[in-house]
Amino acid sequence: MVGIDEVARRAGVSTATVSRALSGRGHVAAATRERVEAAASELGYVVSASASSLATGRTRNIGVVVPFLNRWFYTSVIEGAQRRLMQYGYDLTLYNLSGVSNERGTVFEHFLLRQRVDAVIAVSLELSPDEVHSLHALGKPLVGVGGPIPGVPTLSIDDLAVSRLATEHLLSLGHTVIAHIGGDVDAEMSFHMPTNRRLGWEAALRDAGIDPRPDLYYPAVFTMESGYLAAKRMLGDPRLRPTAVVVASDEMAIGAILAARDMGLEVPRDISVVGIDDHELAPFFGLTTVAQFPEGQGEGAVELLMHELDQARGDDEATNVPLPFELVVRSSSARPRADRD
Amino acid sequence: MVGIDEVARRAGVSTATVSRALSGRGHVAAATRERVEAAASELGYVVSASASSLATGRTRNIGVVVPFLNRWFYTSVIEGAQRRLMQYGYDLTLYNLSGVSNERGTVFEHFLLRQRVDAVIAVSLELSPDEVHSLHALGKPLVGVGGPIPGVPTLSIDDLAVSRLATEHLLSLGHTVIAHIGGDVDAEMSFHMPTNRRLGWEAALRDAGIDPRPDLYYPAVFTMESGYLAAKRMLGDPRLRPTAVVVASDEMAIGAILAARDMGLEVPRDISVVGIDDHELAPFFGLTTVAQFPEGQGEGAVELLMHELDQARGDDEATNVPLPFELVVRSSSARPRADRD
DNA sequence: CGCCGGCGTGCAAACGCTTGCGCTGCGGTG
DNA sequence: CACCGCAGCGCAAGCGTTTGCACGCCGGCG
Numbered sequence: 104m105v106g107i108d109e110v111a112r113r114a115g116v117s118t119a120t121v122s123r124a125l126s127g128r129g130h131v132a133a134a135t136r137e138r139v140e141a142a143a144s145e146l147g148y149v150v151s152a153s154a155s156s157l158a159t160g161r162t163r164n165i166g167v168v169v170p171f172l173n174r175w176f177y178t179s180v181i182e183g184a185q186r187r188l189m190q191y192g193y194d195l196t197l198y199n200l201s202g203v204s205n206e207r208g209t210v211f212e213h214f215l216l217r218q219r220v221d222a223v224i225a226v227s228l229e230l231s232p233d234e235v236h237s238l239h240a241l242g243k244p245l246v247g248v249g250g251p252i253p254g255v256p257t258l259s260i261d262d263l264a265v266s267r268l269a270t271e272h273l274l275s276l277g278h279t280v281i282a283h284i285g286g287d288v289d290a291e292m293s294f295h296m297p298t299n300r301r302l303g304w305e306a307a308l309r310d311a312g313i314d315p316r317p318d319l320y321y322p323a324v325f326t327m328e329s330g331y332l333a334a335k336r337m338l339g340d341p342r343l344r345p346t347a348v349v350v351a352s353d354e355m356a357i358g359a360i361l362a363a364r365d366m367g368l369e370v371p372r373d374i375s376v377v378g379i380d381d382h383e384l385a386p387f388f389g390l391t392t393v394a395q396f397p398e399g400q401g402e403g404a405v406e407l408l409m410h411e412l413d414q415a416r417g418d419d420e421a422t423n424v425p426l427p428f429e430l431v432v433r434s435s436s437a438r439p440r441a442d443r444d
Numbered sequence: 445m446v447g448i449d450e451v452a453r454r455a456g457v458s459t460a461t462v463s464r465a466l467s468g469r470g471h472v473a474a475a476t477r478e479r480v481e482a483a484a485s486e487l488g489y490v491v492s493a494s495a496s497s498l499a500t501g502r503t504r505n506i507g508v509v510v511p512f513l514n515r516w517f518y519t520s521v522i523e524g525a526q527r528r529l530m531q532y533g534y535d536l537t538l539y540n541l542s543g544v545s546n547e548r549g550t551v552f553e554h555f556l557l558r559q560r561v562d563a564v565i566a567v568s569l570e571l572s573p574d575e576v577h578s579l580h581a582l583g584k585p586l587v588g589v590g591g592p593i594p595g596v597p598t599l600s601i602d603d604l605a606v607s608r609l610a611t612e613h614l615l616s617l618g619h620t621v622i623a624h625i626g627g628d629v630d631a632e633m634s635f636h637m638p639t640n641r642r643l644g645w646e647a648a649l650r651d652a653g654i655d656p657r658p659d660l661y662y663p664a665v666f667t668m669e670s671g672y673l674a675a676k677r678m679l680g681d682p683r684l685r686p687t688a689v690v691v692a693s694d695e696m697a698i699g700a701i702l703a704a705r706d707m708g709l710e711v712p713r714d715i716s717v718v719g720i721d722d723h724e725l726a727p728f729f730g731l732t733t734v735a736q737f738p739e740g741q742g743e744g745a746v747e748l749l750m751h752e753l754d755q756a757r758g759d760d761e762a763t764n765v766p767l768p769f770e771l772v773v774r775s776s777s778a779r780p781r782a783d784r785d
Numbered sequence: 786c787g788c789c790g791g792c793g794t795g796c797a798a799a800c801g802c803t804t805g806c807g808c809t810g811c812g813g814t815g
Numbered sequence: 816c817a818c819c820g821c822a823g824c825g826c827a828a829g830c831g832t833t834t835g836c837a838c839g840c841c842g843g844c845g
Binding site: 104106107108118119122123126128129150151153154155156157158159 | 832
C-alpha cells in the first residue's frame with residue numbers, strides 16, 4: 104500500500120504539502136499541486152481512511168437507520184441519500200432495525216455511538232429522548248426523514264395536507280360519500296403519520312360541509328393484504344358502499360383495487376380509489392395518488408447534514424422542513440356514477 | 445471522548461493490558477480482565493474505530509454492492525447480510541450502482557478500493573476481471589451472491605434446477621402444454637440467470653418426452669408489468685393457449701395472474717401459474733412458486749467472508765456454493781381442466 | 786527604503802489504538 | 816535443586832494522516 108510519504112518523495116515535497124495539495128486545504132502553489140497530483144495518480148495513491156479519520160476525527164461516513172428495508176419508501180430514501188452522499192465523497196453505513204428487534208440498543212451503543220459515523224439519518228423512526236440525547240452529546244448531527252422527532256431537524260411531508268388533497272380531489276369530482284382506509288396506530292410505523300392522514304381526510308370533509316362518518320373509517324396496517332381485507336369489509340354491503348375511498352398508502356390502495364375487482368366491481372365506475380405515495384406499482388394499476396418523493400427526501404436529508412457538519416454545530420434549529428407533494432391523477436378516480444343515490 | 449489510557453489508569457494497568465483484556469487477544473488474568481471491563485463500562489469507553497483500524501489494518505466494515513435497491517431480492521439479501529454482520533460486530537457499507545450508471549468506476553476506485561472496507565459482497569453483479577483483480581490485489585476477500593463470477597466464490601441457487609422443479613411440478617399435475625415467461629437477456633440482471641431458467645424449463649419438458657415449443661416462450665423483463673403484457677400475448681388466442689406457465693420470477697408471475705383475471709380467465713382453472721422466488725406478495729396472490737431464500741444467501745455470504753478473513757487468504761477456492769430452494773405449492777397451480785383438449 | 790502581511794512550504798506533534806519484545810514470577814520437569 | 820516454559824503484564828514503537836507553528840520570501844504600502 105503506497106503511503107503519503109512515497110508521494111511526497113516523488114513530488115519532491117513534504118508530506119504536509121501533499122496532504123494540503125490533495126485535500127485542497129491551505130495554500131499550495133498551483134505548480135506544486137499539479138506535481139503532487141501527478142505523483143499521486145502515478146502511484147495510485149489514495150489516502151488511508153482510518154489514518155485520516157484518526158487525525159481529523161471525521162470518518163466521512165454517515166449512518167442511515169431504518170426500521171425495515173423491504174419497503175418501497177425506505178429503499179427509495181436510501182437510494183436518494185446514497186447518491187447524494189457519494190457526490191460528497193461520503194459512505195453510507197446501513198443499520199436495519201428489523202431483525203434485531205430486542206437489540207435496538209445494540210445498534211445505538213455498539214455502532215452508532217462509536218466513532219464509526221459522523222452523523223445519522225433516521226428514517227421513519229421514533230427515537231427516544233435518550234437516544235437523541237446521546238447522539239447530541241457526541242456531537243453527531245442527526246436528521247429525521249418521514250416523521251417529526253422532537254428536538255431534531257426533520258424532513259417530512261405534511262401528512263394532513265396530503266390526505267386532505269387526496270380527499271379534495273374526490274370531492275371535486277362530485278363524491279360525497281368518501282371512506283378512508285388507513286393507519287391503525289401501528290407499532291412499527293409509529294409517528295402519528297397514520298393518524299394525521301386520517302385527520303386530513305376528516306378535515307377536508309368538514310370543510311366541504313360533510314360530517315366524516317366514523318363508520319367510513321376502515322383501519323388497516325400498511326400492507327397490500329390488509330388494504331384488500333379492509334376494502335372487502337368496506338364494499339360488502341351495497342347499500343352502505345361509499346363511492347370513493349382515500350387510502351393511506353398506495354400498497355393498501357392496490358389491495359383495495361384488487362378487492363373491488365374480486366367483488367365484481369369496477370374501478371373507478373363503482374368506486375374511486377386514491378392512494379398516497381406514488382409507489383412504483385401505482386402506474387401499473389392506474390392508481391390516482393398523491394406523490395411524495397422519497398428519493399428527494401433522502402437527498403434533502405444529506406444536504407441538511409452536510410450543512411450542519413460544515414458549520415460545526417452552529418445552530419440547532421430543529422426546523423421541520425416541509426416537503427413537496429403532488430396529486431397524480433390516473434384512472435382509478437372519476438366522477439361518481441350518475442345513476443346512484 | 446474517553447480514551448484507552450483513562451481506562452488503564454482507572455483499572456490500574458497499562459493500556460496494553462486494557463487492549464488485550466477488551467479484545468480477548470493475549471493472556472490476561474481473569475481478575476484483571478474483570479477490573480478492566482468494569483472500568484471501561486463505568487467510563488462508557490468504546491474503542492476508536494479509526495485508531496483501531498489504523499493499528500490493525502482492518503476496518504470491521506464490509507461493502508455490499510448492489511445494482512438496485514428497489515427490489516425484493518436485493519433488500520432481502522442485504523437484510524440477511526446485515527443481521528449476520530452485526531453479530532460479528534461488523535458494519536455494512538452500502539454501494540448502490542443504480543443512479544451512478546456512468547460512474548461505476550467511481551464506486552470501485554474511490555470507495556471500494558480505498559481502505560474503507562475489509563471485504564466485498566457483490567450481489568447479482570457481473571464484475572469485470574479487472575475489477576475482480578484489483579480487489580484481489582488489495583487482499584480484499586470478495587464473494588458473490590446470486591450469480592457466478594469467474595474466479596470468485598459465489599453463492600447462488602441452481603437456476604436451471606429451480607425452473608426444472610417448477611416445470612416438473614406442472615408436469616406432475618398432468619399439464620403437457622406448458623409455456624414459459626422469462627428473461628430477456630436484460631442488461632441489468634445479466635448473469636445468464638434468465639437463460640438458465642429457460643433452459644431448465646426446456647430440460648424438464650424434454651425429460652418428459654415433450655418438445656419445448658419456441659412459440660411457448662414469452663420473453664419479458666423482470667417486472668410485474670412486463671409479466672402482465674407477456675401473459676396477455678400468451679393468453680390471447682384461446683386455441684393456442686397453454687394450460688400452464690412457468691414464470692421466471694414471482695413479480696412477473698403476479699403480473700401474469702392479473703392478466704389472466706383481466707381476460708376473464710381463472711387461475712388455476714384456466715391456467716396454472718408457477719413463479720420463482722417466494723416474493724413477499726406470493727402468499728397474497730396464492731402463487732405457487734419455488735422459494736429461494738435471499739436472506740439466507742446474505743447470511744451465507746457473510747459466513748463465507750468471515751471464514752476467509754480469518755485465515756488470511758489461505759485458500760482461494762472459488763467454490764460455487766449451491767443454495768437450497770423449495771417448491772411452495774399454493775393455489776395458483778392445479779390439474780388441467782378435464783374438459784380441455 | 787523599511788515594514789508588514791500573507792503565501793508557500795517544512796517540521797514534528799498529535800490522533801488512539803495494537804502488538805512485538807522483554808521482564809518478572811511461578812509451577813512443573815528432569 | 817536448577818532450569819525451562821509460559822502466563823501476565825508493561826514499554827514503546829509503530830499505523831498514515833493532518834495541522835499548528837515556524838520560517839523564508841516577495842510584493843505593496845507608508
